[in-house]
Amino acid sequence: MIAATHRRRASPLHAARAGVAGAWxxxxxLVALSFEHPLLLAAVLGVAVAAAAGARVGRAVGRALAWxxxxxxxxxxxxALVDRNGVxxxxxxxxxxxxxxxxxxxxALAYGGILGVRAxxxxxxxxxxxxxxxxxxxxxxxxxxxxxxxxTAALATHLVGVLARDGRRLAEAQRSLTGGPPRAAARLxxxxxxxAGALDRATDVAATLEVRGFGSAGRLQRAPRPVSRHDLAFxxxxxxxxxxxxxxxxxxxxxxxxxxxxxxxxxPRQVVLAVAVxxxxxxxxxxxxxxx
Amino acid sequence: MSALALDGVTYAYPDADGAALRDVTLAVEPGxxxxxxGGSGSxxxxxxxxxxxxxxxxxxxxxxxxxxxxxxxxxxxGPAELAAVAGTLFQDPETQVVMATVRSELAFPxxxxxxxxxxxxxxxxxxxxxxxxxxxxxxxxRELSGGELQRVALGAALAGRPELxxxxxxxxxxxxxxxxxxxxxxxxxxxxxxxxxxxAEHRLERCLPAADRVVALENxxxxxxxxxxxxxxxxxxxxxxxxxxxxxxxxIPARPATVKAARQALANLKGGLSLPTSSGTNGGLSLPTSRGTNGGLSLPTSRGTKGGLSLPTSGGTKGGLSLPMAIALRGAWFEVxxxxxxxxxxxxxxxxxxxxxLMGRNGAxxxxxxxLLAGLIEPTRGKAMRAGRVALLLQNxxxxxxxxRVGDDVPGAGALADRHPRDVSGGERQRLALELVLxxxxxxxxxxxxxxxRGMDRGxxxxxxxxxxxxxxxxxxxxxATHDAEFAAAWATRTILxxxxxPVADAPTAEVLGxxxxxxxxxxRVLGGGALTPEDGAARLRQQPVExxx
Numbered sequence: 138m139i140a141a142t143h144r145r146r147a148s149p150l151h152a153a154r155a156g157v158a159g160a161w162x163x164x165x166x167l168v169a170l171s172f173e174h175p176l177l178l179a180a181v182l183g184v185a186v187a188a189a190a191g192a193r194v195g196r197a198v199g200r201a202l203a204w205x206x207x208x209x210x211x212x213x214x215x216x217a218l219v220d221r222n223g224v225x226x227x228x229x230x231x232x233x234x235x236x237x238x239x240x241x242x243x244x245a246l247a248y249g250g251i252l253g254v255r256a257x258x259x260x261x262x263x264x265x266x267x268x269x270x271x272x273x274x275x276x277x278x279x280x281x282x283x284x285x286x287x288x289t290a291a292l293a294t295h296l297v298g299v300l301a302r303d304g305r306r307l308a309e310a311q312r313s314l315t316g317g318p319p320r321a322a323a324r325l326x327x328x329x330x331x332x333a334g335a336l337d338r339a340t341d342v343a344a345t346l347e348v349r350g351f352g353s354a355g356r357l358q359r360a361p362r363p364v365s366r367h368d369l370a371f372x373x374x375x376x377x378x379x380x381x382x383x384x385x386x387x388x389x390x391x392x393x394x395x396x397x398x399x400x401x402x403x404x405p406r407q408v409v410l411a412v413a414v415x416x417x418x419x420x421x422x423x424x425x426x427x428x429x
Numbered sequence: 430m431s432a433l434a435l436d437g438v439t440y441a442y443p444d445a446d447g448a449a450l451r452d453v454t455l456a457v458e459p460g461x462x463x464x465x466x467g468g469s470g471s472x473x474x475x476x477x478x479x480x481x482x483x484x485x486x487x488x489x490x491x492x493x494x495x496x497x498x499x500x501x502x503x504x505x506x507g508p509a510e511l512a513a514v515a516g517t518l519f520q521d522p523e524t525q526v527v528m529a530t531v532r533s534e535l536a537f538p539x540x541x542x543x544x545x546x547x548x549x550x551x552x553x554x555x556x557x558x559x560x561x562x563x564x565x566x567x568x569x570x571r572e573l574s575g576g577e578l579q580r581v582a583l584g585a586a587l588a589g590r591p592e593l594x595x596x597x598x599x600x601x602x603x604x605x606x607x608x609x610x611x612x613x614x615x616x617x618x619x620x621x622x623x624x625x626x627x628x629a630e631h632r633l634e635r636c637l638p639a640a641d642r643v644v645a646l647e648n649x650x651x652x653x654x655x656x657x658x659x660x661x662x663x664x665x666x667x668x669x670x671x672x673x674x675x676x677x678x679x680x681i682p683a684r685p686a687t688v689k690a691a692r693q694a695l696a697n698l699k700g701g702l703s704l705p706t707s708s709g710t711n712g713g714l715s716l717p718t719s720r721g722t723n724g725g726l727s728l729p730t731s732r733g734t735k736g737g738l739s740l741p742t743s744g745g746t747k748g749g750l751s752l753p754m755a756i757a758l759r760g761a762w763f764e765v766x767x768x769x770x771x772x773x774x775x776x777x778x779x780x781x782x783x784x785x786x787l788m789g790r791n792g793a794x795x796x797x798x799x800x801l802l803a804g805l806i807e808p809t810r811g812k813a814m815r816a817g818r819v820a821l822l823l824q825n826x827x828x829x830x831x832x833x834r835v836g837d838d839v840p841g842a843g844a845l846a847d848r849h850p851r852d853v854s855g856g857e858r859q860r861l862a863l864e865l866v867l868x869x870x871x872x873x874x875x876x877x878x879x880x881x882x883r884g885m886d887r888g889x890x891x892x893x894x895x896x897x898x899x900x901x902x903x904x905x906x907x908x909x910a911t912h913d914a915e916f917a918a919a920w921a922t923r924t925i926l927x928x929x930x931x932p933v934a935d936a937p938t939a940e941v942l943g944x945x946x947x948x949x950x951x952x953x954r955v956l957g958g959g960a961l962t963p964e965d966g967a968a969r970l971r972q973q974p975v976e977x978x979x
Contacts, residue, residue, distance in 0.1 A: 273533035310828035350512035350541035360546035
């Protein structure tokens with residue numbers, strides 16, 4: 138995914154070094170993972186979308202969001218079916234041997250929705266990372282730590298794009314044969330053929346890595362790079378986000394409870410926390426000096 | 430010390446029936462430009478992979494003999510170490526670019542050698558400037574065209590200035606312009622830096638002018654090793670450059686390897702055969718009636734004109750009679766959302782039984798035009814019309830095989846039915862895929878092929894040309910997008926040249942390829958137009974009372 142969507146753009150997030158920008162995206166994702174309050178999750182999701190717009194990768198993140206919505210629905214439905222907590226039964230299901238009665242509660246449905254929104258927010262953060270953080274720089278960082286991990290990462294990041302192109306070509310060949318969209322069997326055949334060809338493609342890419350000297354004894358040297366204003370801003374922002382997430386968790390600021398009844402307090406502290414998260418995350422985007 | 434030395438190298442791939450290389454002994458000296466010739470499966474790619482150390486370190490198998498590359502014995506040094514002395518470029522640009530940006534791609538091999546960041550930065554700048562890709566440095570590698578990708582891959586192979594460059598059909602994916610540019614870069618690298626070059630190519634006519642030596646392989650063994658003119662004299666018909674074949678067919682004793690040598694050979698003929706020096710003139714010689722004619726009947730040179738462009742207004746014509754239209758575009762545009770207009774108001778019609786070549790540089794819109802005609806995509810403005818089913822064979826014939834057994838995809842594959850599609854030669858795969866698209870569904874009114882001769886040797890190309898002529902004779906409209914002027918000249922009666930999303934020429938093939946600069950056959954370049962193929966050229970020369978100079 139990283140190799141597939143990254144675009145170089147004039148934005149503060151792109152101007153920060155990959156390690157810092159990547160850490161900022163990861164921290165935002167972790168904050169989303171730590172929150173359960175709908176207002177706070179909405180704030181993180183809003184931050185991710187606003188950050189995507191600020192980094193001029195809104196289209197790529199928007200595509201990821203569109204793909205993630207069905208996943209969110211599935212999560213909500215599955216949670217409602219399997220979670221036995223909650224006291225407000227909205228649907229009395231059949232009795233399944235071994236599982237008991239499949240009742241659906243309003244609380245399980247609501248919490249499923251929360252989990253779905255959280256998944257969407259995390260996917261938005263991952264999509265932002267993929268679109269705005271230079272994968273080559275990340276790869277260099279990985280290679281400095283471990284050559285084997287570097288080989289795996291290089292193969293994986295490049296192979297994703299190659300296989301995606303293979304899949305598109307195979308599907309187009311099937312369409313040219315049938316004159317219409319491929320049937321389910323043909324689609325399955327395409328997936329199978331791409332999977333079967335993955336080893337060959339991996340071999341091709343690995344051969345290229347070899348002849349470019351990837352396995353040689355030379356140790357990758359770190360290029361000295363002055364710390365930019367954007368490195369500092371996003372670094373501070375990531376620390377701030379982490380602090381807010383930790384403080385909220387430790388201090389119990391959210392006050393959200395899903396079971397036995399849904400409790401969604403909307404007090405000043407939740408509003409302040411949401412505003413603080415948004416401000417802390419988005420402030421670095423205000424400084425647009427030296428981003429080209 | 431030789432840049433590359435093979436001594437009795439014999440190699441067999443794992444589980445292979447026979448050896449891919451047999452007792453190969455040869456040396457490439459520093460600064461030499463050596464062309465590897467041979468048909469498909471002759472062992473060219475294997476030899477290059479052995480020189481890069483991939484054979485046997487990467488592929489496994491059984492290796493005998495000794496191979497020393499840049500002073501490193503491949504029995505002791507793997508491909509990663511050999512990368513410091515030999516840069517390698519394979520055929521498929523897609524799998525050769527491993528980083529996200531051009532700058533990172535060029536830096537990658539230098540970083541792997543442990544160069545300091547300052548040295549890497551300098552190496553990247555120099556490689557980019559030498560190859561004329563400095564403007565691409567900050568571009569994403571996913572946004573590049575095939576030609577640009579290939580140059581970037583060459584830049585990565587050259588960065589760090591290796592002693593030896595190993596190239597496996599580097600121009601097979603490129604249009605004539607991009608291919609010539611790449612070869613010009615190779616010549617410059619060879620002449621100015623003294624880098625030895627070992628390049629495998631099917632289109633020998635492209636490389637021979639730059640070559641110091643030609644090594645021909647046959648069944649994995651060296652069948653010839655000598656200079657280009659000696660190679661031209663030795664070469665069997667399927668390996669002969671078109672100009673060599675022209676002289677052979679015309680009964681001229683000389684066997685020139687290049688257009689320049691062929692011109693010289695003809696100028697030396699006693700009898701003062703007068704040859705034109707510029708294209709588009711006939712020099713007072715009577716022209717043969719083969720290309721641009723069909724069964725001896727003249728084809729019209731235009732189908733209505735508009736703004737200087739030949740625009741067909743109906744199906745093609747044969748012998749002055751209008752042919753029923755098989756496929757057509759009327760004012761067709763194809764504009765990419767948030768992107769460029771790839772086709773700009775194209776009017777074109779192909780009649781039943783017409784054999785048409787579609788030419789143009791990479792990115793001119795050829796593949797898009799074929800997709801519109803086949804109904805794979807719809808024009809954003811204008812109309813695409815089809816009189817029936819249109820069969821389309823896309824660029825990679827392997828994409829039509831979804832199963833592990835050829836027979837499961839192509840009924841009637843005969844002896845090849847039980848083979849895995851990967852184990853079938855490129856030419857055979859192309860033939861099978863063509864039969865598949867022809868036989869799936871109703872009989873097609875038109876068959877469209879996209880770059881069918883990429884990586885194909887001349888023998889398979891000739892068989893494909895014959896099949897296309899057979900289809901056209903049976904009343905099927907044939908339209909083939911190709912960069913290969915020699916291939917187009919062999920079968921097409923009409924050629925459309927696309928430039929910047931619209932036809933810039935639409936006329937009989939003899940007119941387009943006879944008067945072209947880049948899009949011209951070798952025979953046309955020697956004879957100044959009028960004859961495109963060696964056979965036509967020889968017929969034309971035989972009409973003159975020529976006698977070889979003593």
